[in-house]
Amino acid sequence: MSKKVLYFITSEDITGVELAMEHTEEDDVTILLLQNAVYFANKSNKAVSQALNQNKKVAACEEHIEIRGLSNFISDKIKLVATDDVIDLIFENDSIINM
Amino acid sequence: MSKKVLYFITSEDITGVELAMEHTEEDDVTILLLQNAVYFANKSNKAVSQALNQNKKVAACEEHIEIRGLSNFISDKIKLVATDDVIDLIFENDSIINM
Amino acid sequence: MSRLGILFFSGPYQKQAPETVVRLANAALDKGHEVRVFCYMDAVNALLENQKKIEGIVNIEEGFKEILNKGATVRLCNLCLLVRGTMKYCLKKECGDVKRAGTPDLAKIIEETDRLVVIC
Amino acid sequence: MSRLGILFFSGPYQKQAPETVVRLANAALDKGHEVRVFCYMDAVNALLENQKKIEGIVNIEEGFKEILNKGATVRLCNLCLLVRGTMKYCLKKECGDVKRAGTPDLAKIIEETDRLVVIC
Amino acid sequence: MSEEKNVVILLRQPPHGTLYPVEGLRMTVALSGDFEPITVAINDGVYAFLKDVDKTMYSMHIDFIKDIDLDIYVDRKALNERGLTKNDLIDQVEVKEHGEILKMIEDSTVAIPF
């Protein structure tokens, strides 16, 4: 029974990304970074780079990236999403793992 | 001009311990762990173990160790200090690096 | 139309959380969703009255008034208010559906909404 | 007799900091030292009145009343109170030398004390 | 809808430095009327269940949770990383392999971190 799972990460705790990477391959997993968790989107972050290499879906709140001036420092593979899209992501997924 | 320096560490940020370890050998350095920083006193913590191996003075607030039930998990080389002793340590040192 | 539950823990002007709660709630309400917020721990103080407006800083009281005005419900952990001494100073019912509640009300929110997000 | 300055940032019942401030201040005062506390950011809310006593939880208001009673001075960042809307609800001068202050008062504390500790 | 929801309370912070773990356990208690929340301790959250830790603020929550037959699970990986073993913990919690902890989190529909 595959389901869509959203890792909704708003804290500066890399555990959320790590848990998402260990999540069973059967499910369709998206990692969404908000607030200070968007710093994990920095290319130099190993956990997120590894997640991208494993073709995990990683998204980050565009507004939170922009106020932090990080646009030039993040991987192209990270999908930037507007606040509107965040709401859609929340409802599109079957379950939410908050971290 | 050697002086006595106290690293007064009250936050869960290992940086304070790292800075203390990099502090010039000329000064007389004490690392004092309080609040959640006392978890760094756990034998399994690499930074503090390394500091102890380098014969740095490491102290921890006894009361904060005890309420956390950590007494059996910390190194013998860490000096446990009562709140009273914390006050003395503060005044015995010439400068305080808070972290 | 779906229903969104939001839980958070932080007071205003310390962490970004209250601002994020307001932004997400606004976006969800604008899309026609229902929004129910539960304030736990310091978060209850995000609903205090008389938060002075300072240029350059997002005013959290105004943010919550806006989402209340758009129909969001906000529940404040009773015990959290009591211990903090701020029980009497929160936004009043004229501002919308904001009131004190017990922790079981979060259970109700989880039960009656489609998704719960937690803003740390 | 020496003089101890203490700076902290956290409100009550969220982090251990206010409790630690009270403990250290008590110990210093009992040893005959002078104690001056500066409350910055959320820490101003540690001095709110009417914090309900709950069994098993250290009451922060009482803690501060005790150290004020022993002669500690407590200064509250004005702007921090203003934005939080809690300006009017802090302990009154009957409790001791507690009052609102500007950030330059921390400079004064640093200048006039022998050591400053920061409780994160 | 409620019967479909698996609620997991994730304790990840140590006790005593913040009130988060206490409030997390209080939340488990509060949710137990409508759900069967599972409490899962990971990272520094495992320290909350040491035998010798001062539990004045939350022992009543642990007792309540056990009285109504709900489970508190502790991640063995987190214990190992901290040099702790099952014997260092109170009897009311159950140590599970990291894989099993992951499975519980995966199977949740609502995961609330404290």
Add this chain to the structure above:
Amino acid sequence: MSEEKNVVILLRQPPHGTLYPVEGLRMTVALSGDFEPITVAINDGVYAFLKDVDKTMYSMHIDFIKDIDLDIYVDRKALNERGLTKNDLIDQVEVKEHGEILKMIEDSTVAIPF
């Protein structure tokens, strides 16, 4: 006594997730009447001075600090770890080698972390 005190304001947290860095810079400003505080950015604190970061809440503090000829130093080690360079930062800060940053912290008599 004041002339003997070297005050260092340590910025270690990123801007925007908390108000700490803003309040830290405000504190530098406040202390500048009585001391010559040095502002030192380490760890995620360096992110506060990216060219593109939204500085609405603290650009006035940076301007004030520079107007009265006080220095803001940034740890090169922290930049390197984050894949950043001097060119990514505003002109008002000076990048220093990690050893020099350590020396500033060592020479302080009061170090206040934000």
